Amino acid sequence: MQFLLAFTVAGPLIGAVAALLPAPPGLKGKSPDQAVLRHGVIVTGTVLLAAIVLALGFDRDHPSKMQATTDITWIKALGVHIHLGIDGISLPLLLLTALLTFLCALYSYFKLPEGPSPKAFVALLLVLESGTLATFAVLDLMLFFLAFEMVLIPMYFLIARWGGAQRQAAAWKFILYTLLGSVVMLLGLLLIGLKSGTFDMVALATDNGRGLTHTTEVIAVLAIAIGLAIKTPMWPLHSWLPDAHTAAPTVGSVLLAGVMLKMGTYGFVRIVLPVAPDGMHTFAPYLAAFAVAGIIYGSLACLALVRPGAKGDLKRLIAYSSVGHMGFVLLGIASMTPTGVNGALFANIAHGLITGLLFFLVGALKDRYGTADLDTLAGTTGAALYGRAPRLGGLLAFAAVASLGLPGLAGFWGEMLTLFGAFDPAAGLSRPAFLTFMAIGAVGTLLTAAYMLQVVRRVCMGAYSTEAGTQSGTESGTGTTPPYIADIQGYEFAAWTPLAALTVLAGLWPAALLGLSDPAVQKLLAGGKA
Incomplete structure (x- = not known):
């Protein structure tokens, strides 16, 4: 099971590298373009199948327990681990991401948007899938941040190179808004990790903010919430979204709305609510006011x-x-x-x-x-x-x-x-x-x-x-x-x-x-x- 989750997350990334390589002579079909589009369907289909098998093997009697976990020390000096796992919160989002990406790849096989190389299109689509899946599967704050950022570049290029009218302006607006929010969010994540002594999200959720002062929680929640709110997007930090959707190709809009917006709200549930409950309690009425x-x-x-x-x-x-x-x-x-x-x-x-x-x-x-x-x-x-x-x-x-x-x-x-x-x-x-x-x-x-x-x-x-x-x-x-x-x-x-x-x-x-x-x-x- 833990291998299956690791494959689900890393598989699209491997597929993206393979998409940029020349197709073997026997697999080219009518053209190299057709071969790479078929490659995208096969990789995303395999990832979807792996996600379904993962769901079928999921212990539904204990959905609150982290399952299919992997925990490998990555950067020992900073205490950063490659820590993966799923529970009843992340499993549906993992399946949704795998399904929508497969459907987008299938749709693009028959209706590829006008733009540059199909190889680049398929590679970007697969990198985007890998980053989104990783966001829902990682259990380390630093790894969460890296996965959160991993999706920005492929979505920028999908809008800027395969989009419609005003695509360059929309792509720049998208990347500048989200990067600005990410910088502020990183400060909040570092504050929590350094003050509590760990970046492990499971340990932090279990501690439930007891190792953090009220002031630390308030500052951390404010910083993290700004980054998450931009990605969600929350009014009044939403203005990048209509332009991005209007300019994006069809599959870009599907993935942006279908899975990327969920990364922000997932961060609120997975990180802010359990890790800094006092800080969240302070800002909850304001968050509700902005929501309505x-x-x-x-x-x-x-x-x-x-x-x-x-x-x-x-x-x-x-x-x-x-x-x-x-x-x-x-x-x-x-x-x-x-x-x-x-x-x-x-x-x-x-x-x-x-x-x-x-x-x-x-x-x-x-x-x-x-x-x-x-x-x-x-x-x-x-x-x-x-x-x-x-x-x-x-x-x-x-x-x-x-x-x-x-x-x-x-x-x-x-x-x-x-x-x-x-x-x-x-x-x-x-x-x-x-x-x-x-x-x-x-x-x-x-x-x-x-x-x-x-x-x-x-x-x-x-x-x-x-x-x-x-x-x-x-x-x-x-x-x-x-x-x-x-x-x-x-x-x-x-x-x-x-x-x-x-x-x-x-x-x-x-x-x-x-x-x-x-x-x-x-x-x-x-x-x-x-």
Whole structure:
């Protein structure tokens, strides 16, 4: 098991090196480009298979226990170890990362974004996967920081070299924001490690802050939270996200929203909550206030973009919706209760599945129409997907209602549990303040429904013009037959179906996730004693 986890983390890195080497003559197929894209599918598929085997071998009777652990001294003078392990908190995120990366590699095999060498594209995708998997698997603060930073460079190049309009500016904004936050976060991690005498996250969580003074905890939480909040992203440190999503290629947006945003919230749960509980207690009301501000801000921004005549970009709208959804995750964490934290972890997974699917769908729309502009897609010769591509339109409507939190789908449970956590926050936190935050968050769910239903109405519904019908080659020119738009293709069906199926499964069987996370959350909040 420990070898399997090490392979899952390091496998993509080895695959990235292999992708840059010349393909053996027998494996080139029609072209070297095809060979390297097939290599990406094989490597990510193997990593996904290893993650599934890891999950099947996971001891579900003891999900709070670190399993498949590896602990090797790396830098003895600093006390830094190559310490790996998974529990009920990190296992679902590991599986989500492996699944989304495989689906992105599969999608790219058939629909590679325009840009430089496919070799570089596949290598960057695999380095990104390795860094993200390592973030969720490492149990040493310094190793966590290195893994946290490892994903920045490949994502920068994916945006800057394979992105769309304004890609250079968006990539620079992304890298500068996240690097600045990382520098501040490093100071907080070093402060904790040096003051407590260890960088081991398990030992620090068990100690539960008893080896740190209140002042040390407050300073450390402030520094670490800034870095994590930028990656999450939390309002008002979110402004890099809409630009990055708008410019990124489809698979870049899927991975950015689906797994990279989860690294920030995971850091709050894995490091800040158990290691510095007093410092977190001090900042929890402020974190909750920023969280609900993000919920409302993200929703209002989406409502402004979906308004007719606003020339709103659909990718940009979904990016702003992510600010709101991650606000619910932060609100659950800020409650410092098992209910709220479990809701936050559930919402993390749900957001990865649903928003990953949404970005895939918007990418497909942009490929078909050459634009993601809502006014164009809603025009008289616009999308009208229910008539022109009914399966694509139906899946877009499904993803939209899942995103707004329809009961029975994955988006419902996370938001509901985070609001329940705010209803009854941890001892010592102001209940009237958190009740106010809960009420504001509930308003945010209504605003989310408003803009998502507007998206469905404008993109999926609509009339066909006579002119459009004539151009499509109809005999009468009456416009009764819509112009041909390709419906869901086979490779798209293969890449999107797992996300839709898991969205339904998590909505109907939430215990599958909550049964894993709850014991581990209880243990973290109790200082390793549960």
